[in-house]
Amino acid sequence: MLIKTHDNGFIHPVSSEITPQRAYAGRREMMKLLAGGVAGAALAGWASREALAQTQRPGKLAALAGGKSGVAGAVVMEKVTDYKDASTYNNFYEFGTDKADPARNAHTLKTSPWTVEIEGLVKKPGKYALEDLLKLSAQEERIYRMRCVEGWSMVIPWVGYSLSALIQRVEPQPSAKYLEFLTLADPKTMPFVGSRVLSWPYAEGLRMDEAMHPLTLLTFGMYGEVLPKQNGAPVRLVVPWKYGFKNAKSIVKIRFVDKEPATAWNKAAANEYGFYSNVNPNVDHPRWSQATERRIGEDGLFAKKRKTLMFNGYEAQVGQLYVGMDLKKNY
Numbered sequence: 360m361l362i363k364t365h366d367n368g369f370i371h372p373v374s375s376e377i378t379p380q381r382a383y384a385g386r387r388e389m390m391k392l393l394a395g396g397v398a399g400a401a402l403a404g405w406a407s408r409e410a411l412a413q414t415q416r417p418g419k420l421a422a423l424a425g426g427k428s429g430v431a432g433a434v435v436m437e438k439v440t441d442y443k444d445a446s447t448y449n450n451f452y453e454f455g456t457d458k459a460d461p462a463r464n465a466h467t468l469k470t471s472p473w474t475v476e477i478e479g480l481v482k483k484p485g486k487y488a489l490e491d492l493l494k495l496s497a498q499e500e501r502i503y504r505m506r507c508v509e510g511w512s513m514v515i516p517w518v519g520y521s522l523s524a525l526i527q528r529v530e531p532q533p534s535a536k537y538l539e540f541l542t543l544a545d546p547k548t549m550p551f552v553g554s555r556v557l558s559w560p561y562a563e564g565l566r567m568d569e570a571m572h573p574l575t576l577l578t579f580g581m582y583g584e585v586l587p588k589q590n591g592a593p594v595r596l597v598v599p600w601k602y603g604f605k606n607a608k609s610i611v612k613i614r615f616v617d618k619e620p621a622t623a624w625n626k627a628a629a630n631e632y633g634f635y636s637n638v639n640p641n642v643d644h645p646r647w648s649q650a651t652e653r654r655i656g657e658d659g660l661f662a663k664k665r666k667t668l669m670f671n672g673y674e675a676q677v678g679q680l681y682v683g684m685d686l687k688k689n690y
């Protein structure tokens with residue numbers, strides 16, 4: 360049996376970290392559930408077992424327990440992307456701009472000890488240790504579509520809880536209208552933090568109602584395990600209806616502010632990357648169409664691409680956040 364070591368960010372598993380073989384529930388069980396008219400929750404359970412079944416492999420990271428999500432829209436019934444693709448085809452420019460660079464280089468990232476500083480317009484600012492953040496709310500598994508602005512997509516079972524739980528805990532002041540997310544920028548462990556492709560630290564932002572939306576996930580794991588370093592360990596954001604670049608990795612600071620914060624990609628090219636960055640097949644990137652996408656691991660380079668969905672398929676859940684807004688202007 361092959362045990363991977365430091366490549367791809369895997370660590371030597373110790374026996375206590377290896378999750379026991381989980382029961383596999385197959386397609387037949389799903390058909391039974393469908394026939395019996397069993398609703399969402401049971402199907403979500405099937406989907407998460409299906410996802411876990413794909414990850415029985417050596418060299419696992421520490422298990423991160425997550426019950427199935429009760430949030431509407433949090434589980435997509437599509438084939439889950441192979442763990443291998445999700446952990447080797449990445450954007451994490453602090454470790455290089457090639458898709459293979461983060462898996463090759465992120466082993467230098469030191470994820471423990473880790474604190475996230477909460478500052479700005481809140482009643483309870485301060486430094487929150489990762490261990491305390493992990494315990495702040497029950498972890499859920501959510502299978503979300505992820506659509507990168509470059510035209511590819513994946514389906515990933517994330518583990519975390521709604522960011523709203525943390526926001527409520529720190530008690531925002533009424534003047535707090537936006538959240539700014541700042542990520543680690545450590546030139547000693549991140550070889551490309553000196554490069555001029557982006558300004559560092561990588562910064563992102565959300566409007567308060569977007570940050571409070573139940574689908575917005577403060578994320579600690581994927582595929583039932585802690586996040587690999589190349590995927591933004593130990594804590595990142597996942598906002599499934601927005602382009603992938605909103606999903607800030609390796610967050611060290613969350614600032615509550617009264618004005619729309621600057622974001623790394625907007626600073627780099629304001630005409631290409633706006634603040635909202637909602638997935639929208641009707642608004643082209645200035646240099647390419649956003650109408651279609653290629654699902655990593657499924658759609659070959661020459662296969663017909665699949666249609667990109669409005670708000671990445673989460674329109675029913677989030678459409679009301681943008682009523683009355685011109686989404687061509689607020690791209």
Ligand SMILES: Nc1nc2c(c(=O)[nH]1)N[C@H]1C(S)=C(S)[C@@H](COP(=O)(O)O)O[C@H]1N2
Binds near residue numbers: 542590591603607
């Ligand atoms: N700190 C940081 N976060 C980041 C990025 C980055 O370069 N640095 N890239 C973003 C982009 S463009 C995408 S598509 C997603 C990719 O997440 P994944 O590699 O886990 O799929 O991370 C986002 N978060």
Ligand SMILES: [Mo]
Binds near residue numbers: 604
């Ligand atoms: Mo991206």
